[in-house]
Amino acid sequence: MPLNASASVRIARPSRDLGAAERFWVGGLGLDVLYRHTTDGTTPGEHSLLMVGWPDATWHLELVHDPAAPVDPRPTPEDLLVIYLGEPVPDSVVGRLEDHGGKRVPAHNPYWDTWGVTVRDPDGYLLVLSTRTWSNA
Template identity: 70%
Template sequence: MQLSARAHIRVARPSRDLRAAERFWRNGLGLSVVWRHDATDEAGEPGEHALLMVGLPDADWHLELVHDAAAPVEPRPTEEDLLVIYLDGQVPEELVARLEEHGGKRVPSPNPYWNEWGVTVEDPDGYRLVLCVRGWSNSPES
């Protein structure tokens, strides 16, 4: 089996609070809930972990956020842990405002490239989303 350019990508991260994460990613950015698993089993007993998968319909990627109340993992993002979305156009201020209203925080990037070509917003767990004004082709310089 060979790796395909159409292989689905899942980015998985721990989250302190899946409700806060959902507000940011779904209500703020506009992603859809792809799948959700709560922390209880069929008998209503506490399960192993809860997770929330968000993405766009028909996209070849999704973001998975996981929380285990019995053994929580503290998110440890750095300033360089980025999820970059190439918009191929201006970043709407209404979108940035909506992200902030739903738990995000606009922050400067330590990398001047992202300050010039986009807007960086931290999610409730401290991970950074960059909304880039550039488009994407097979070359990151386009």
């Protein structure tokens, strides 16, 4: 695959609890489980992982947990995953995210409060659902 706009993107992050992460991203946001691998931590260097996304998207989120040597997530206020909806954010989606372990929070940058809704996932990372559309022009 060439290095251009058709290249796939994987966002990899550590997770404290893949079950909680799955509830948020799959049950809350509606992503699909694209791949799952579970380990008990007895094999050095082997990680449990959960890949979620929309099957036709060119990006997906990989959540990783090493039971033998867990990495604590350390998101900053500017570590954002922004999804551009191009329409108002449905209250039902925000409610579903909260029902599945998310917490609506004010954005560090007020721009995102003007143009969307920010929700903290169970690992502390921020999801922004933006009312804007994305254009690279």
